[in-house]
Amino acid sequence: MLARVGMPQGLLHYNYGILWERFFQELGLEVIKSGETTRATLDCGSALDEICLPAKVYYGHAAKLNNQVDYLFAPRVISVNKGQYTCPKIIGMPDMLRNNISGMPPVIDVNVNLRQSSRNLYEAVAAIGKIVGKGKVASLYAWYKAWQHRNQPISKYSGRVDGPQVALIGHPYLIYDRQISMNVIEKLRHMGINVVTPEMVNASEVAQASKTLGKKIFWSSSHHLAGAAIALLTAKRPVDGVIFMTCFACGPDALIGELISQRAQSINIPCMQLSIDEHTAEAGFITRLEAFTDMLTRRWPL
Template structure:
């Protein structure tokens, strides 16, 4: 009898846009078949929109789970409580597996192992071992699989910022908003067609991000918010600052309300144009594009004057 490999589903949403590559490689190194949901579509949005009181990215995540959960043996949804010392991730990200269990019937088993690096970095290795045991691997194989996956992930990372003579905009926001083309209204491609060079927080050197955050009067509680703020400040305070900033957020995101205001105040002090764009499932594409075009036209006129 031929034994089929274990199928593990990975929803293409939320922290997938930061850690999806290393998660996929790790699971593959353990010998399982990884099934990743497709890119977000209008149907994905419609599936998740039945939920109330959550932000758009969480609704989209539910849509990806609906796409996957009948096709796989497990769903890989690690509970990332903290990924850096002294900070936490978003509360809704921490609780997403509990929300799934409460709202989706007949789910396969969830691999929602806790990862909490706020006080002890070794917690990650315990989580790796737990995932491996769940999928039938011993401790050594699990740790070795993670090391190989992590090295592969690091090789794929690019942090090169190449300045050009075009207008240059810092596009600040969560990766799961910026890089999801449905949520972000394909903003990166739209800016590219307008002749804009885009720099995202992931493209900013980590040392520059840390230095900018270190200059703040008070450290930011949320890890993603801290990285976005540090990246925005680094882009504004560099010897060749960006021509403008766009802060892209989703409606009803509490932490982003604070981060957006902080970035806006610094941009005003440095005389750098800053625009806030908020998206939800009802955002009209025409209005979104009009605001983008008006902002980029203003930057061009400002540069010529």
């Protein structure tokens, strides 16, 4: 019987889940995913205090996998880019799980820290292989095979509608989680809006646009969001509006949201911030979207 590795479908799973899933499969393990976020997932995580909504959701996904797997994959992702960090709550997630979920299976919580060198990634891969009983060579080869699938897109949405184009700026674990985001992408498309997300912007364009910020951003995800937003605002054919989706009490987003709002205002492009938490009512959420999209539709085409 194959050993089973549980993968909570939250936080960085939306960025690297496909890669890690393929890695474990290449090692000969069975991957058990927690599934899409549900209201029950959200309610489970809401029992915790002093953490943001995405962290609560991740906790709910991890709790769902308890007693179903032989290992729980929750790496301590400290940095994914040179000179930058991830969110402190992501870094501390393995400890939070251990302290709040009783009877957990062994947690694969190796450090992934690329702040100074990418060499750490290969050390982490070898360490993960050792935990599940695989050799270093087999682990690195499995990673090589998995790496071939790293560019699979997060978004499955395609096609255009006859209407304004909006940059939906937000972390992947917010805008692509249909429960948390209240299926915002589909709602916007049904309102006649073309949606562009940060993952649809070329990495080189993001890097170039981020140079105009005037301040170095040390959070890798926030750096990407700001760079993507500015790239879309300053493109040859800029977007018609920006929606910045954030979760309540996210410190880095408070700074990035202000930077994006000021840049949009300076070039007369409408910008709206949507802040959500577990108490956000869908009726009010839809009302704000409708008001914003109605305004854009009346302005379009300029």
